[in-house]
Amino acid sequence: MDYDRILAREQRQMEEIRQLDLEELQVEEVDDDSSGDDRDATGRRTSDDYAFDTCLASLHTYLGEVEDTHHRVAFLDGGAVLKLPIFYLEGVVLFPEATLPLRVIQPNFVLSVERALTQVDAPYTIGVIRVFRDPDNGRIRFANVGTTAEIRQYRRLEDGSLNVVTRGQQRFRLRRRWIDVEGAPCGEVQIIQEDIPLRAPRDAFGDLAPFSNPRGHNFSVKLPLNDSRAESNGSMDVDNDAETNSDESFESALSLTEREVHQSAIGSYSGSDTMEESTTSSSDDEKSHLQLQSKDSDSSDSLHSCPEISNADLVSSSMSDMQSCKQKEPNKCWRNTDLNQFRRVPRAFWPHWVYRMYDSYCLAQRAADMWKDIVGAPSMDHLVKKPDLLSFYIASKIPVSESTRQELLEIDGISYRLRREIELLQSFDLIRCKTCQTIIARRSNMLVMSSEGPLGAYVNPGGHVHEIMTFYKANGLALIGPPRSEYSWFPGYAWTITNCAGCETHMGWLFTATKKNLKPKYFWGIRSSQVSDDLH
Known part of the structure; x- marks a missing residue:
């Protein structure tokens, strides 16, 4: 069937939908010009349009009445090894804190759930592993990391079937798997030890401030001739050209994303670590080049004993010089000095922005801000102080392919996972069909129809779990069959x-309102398993 015939059929089916009930099944024509639509600057519909x-979507009411187990699982120790019933799911990547509904029909998986309810080591717990087909040979592959x-x-x-609602808990590595004598899938898993969110390490700060400064000041440190260190090492002049070359060589080794984070960190660093100029000028005979503190001196003494710092010279004072200054002119010695500027001087061996690149809390704030700008809802401000949970939340809801999300699940470090998520939020724009690369939607077309975010897992009556991302507009899709309201997610x-109009692969569903006052009138659900890894 060629492309023109598919488009003609799509138009005919859309007309049939309108004719079914002009008041209850209206499908709006979406114009590329959104000037008359109630959307914000990013293209998303405003809250008044809902x-x-x-x-309701996050409650999975289509499963009917389900009983609460009234049991909450305690977290297992990192590194613990145990045996669990295993669920192998195609097209699904489960993350900690994410909801996973299941319609358990196969007898072997029913047996797995029954065992999980009664097992001693980890009661009410199953292991979920993603399975996928190798694109080269079509063989079934099993992921090594699950939840x-x-x-x-x-x-x-x-x-005899079961309706089950589960919630992700902890990541694990699958050590081995087998089918027991009764046919239930089992596996030996090892719980992954999660790292602690990193902050800029204060204990890594050195005794002296680094000469490198992102603002590009030409700081010159000169030693007096009567200093023994000056006699052996000569004068120490820190040239701004050498500093610039060092910064450029460092930047050249970074990736595009790291370089952008680098520049952003420099901007915030310069704003917070600016050294103020003296408000009162001094005569040349009042200025003096002072001795550098020795490396074994206390860092707090060296920072709070300097009488004067200007933008032309960065100087350090010894205690003997300070005492001499106080005896001669105690008031003039400190009159041009702001003590706060010494506390703002970075003391780390590396500039502060280097540490910020791996500071989990700084990265969490950046990722949350980007999520707010791109996705909008729900807000993640409450998770900024919990970078580990925020990294899992974004990974479970970001509208990218399942293989990319499996990649995020396998990243161990919190800061590394957040940096990868920031890169994805910056780069992904087009949603393409995995089979034929047809453009289906754009990032600006995203629509949040669940309180849990723009991507969620839902299960159909046949027991197949689909992870779908929702959009208010989609292209290149052909409708198959009439609309149905039973078992609606x-x-x-x-x-x-x-x-997909290009390759006829099942891409998802069109959801149309069955009531006149229900908004939005329609939206699209696209399967993440059928989304291309190409994000551009």
């Missing part, structure tokens, strides 16, 4: 299967 309760899932709600149906909306 009537749908986004909390434990706590069974929070479940219900046994008359046909979004209460109040009917769903219609959509295929």
Whole structure:
């Protein structure tokens, strides 16, 4: 079937939807010109344009009544090795704190859930592993890193199947897997020891401030001739050219993303560490070049014993020179000095912006700000002080392919995971079909229809779990069949299967409102498993 015929069929089916019920199934034509639409500067619809309760989607009401287990799993120690029932899911990457609904139909997986409810070592816990097909040979592959899932709600149906709602707990590495004698998938897993969020390490600060300064000042430090260190080493002049060359060589070794973080850190560093100029000028005979403090002297003494710092010279004073200055002119000695500027001088061996590149809390704030600008809701301000949880939240909700999200799951360091997420938030724009690379949507077309974010996991009546990202506008999709309202993941909306117009691969669904006053009137759900890894 060629492309023109698919488009003609799509238009015909859209017309049929309108004719079903002009008041209840209206599909708006979306114009590229959004001047008349209620959207903010980023292209997202404003909150006034919503009537749908986004909390309903996260409750998974389509599963019917499920009973709470009233059991909360205690966290296992990092490095612990244990045996768990394993769920192998295609197209799903589970992260800690993320919700995963399951419709358990196969007898072997039903047995796995029943074992999890009664096991002693980790009760109410299963292991979730992503499986995928190797694109080269089509073989089934198993990921090495997965997440434990706590069974929070479940219900046994008359046909023996189970409806289960789980929540991600801890990452683990799969050491080995097997099928037991009764046919239940099992695995030996080792809980991953999560690292502690990093701050700029104060204990790494040196005794003296580094000569390198991001603002590019030409600081010259001269030693008096009667200093024994000056006689052996000569005068020490820190040339600004050497500093600039050092900074340029450092930048050249960085990636594009790291260089942008670098420049941003320099900007914030310069604003906070600026040394103020003296408000009162002094005569030349009042200025003197003072001795450098020895390396074994106390850093606090060296920082608070200097009588004067200007933008032309960075000087340090010995205690004997300071005492002499105080005896001669005690008032004039300190009149041009702001003590706060010494506290702002960086004492680390590396400039402060280098540490900020790996400071988990600085990266968390940057990632949260970017998420707010790009996605909008829900707000993650409450997670900025918990960089580990924020990194998992972004990884579980960022609308990228499942293989990219599996990559995020396997990153161990919090700061490294946040830096990768910042890079993804900066770079991803186009949503393409994984099979034929047809452009399906853009980043600016994202729509948040769940309180948990723009991407979530949902399960169909056949037990297949789909992770979908939601958009208010999509292109190149053909509708298959009439809209249906039963078992809808979004209460109040009917769903219609959509295929890629280029390759006829199942891409997702069109959701249309079944009530006149329900907004938005329609939106699209795109499967993350069918999204290309190409983010540009």
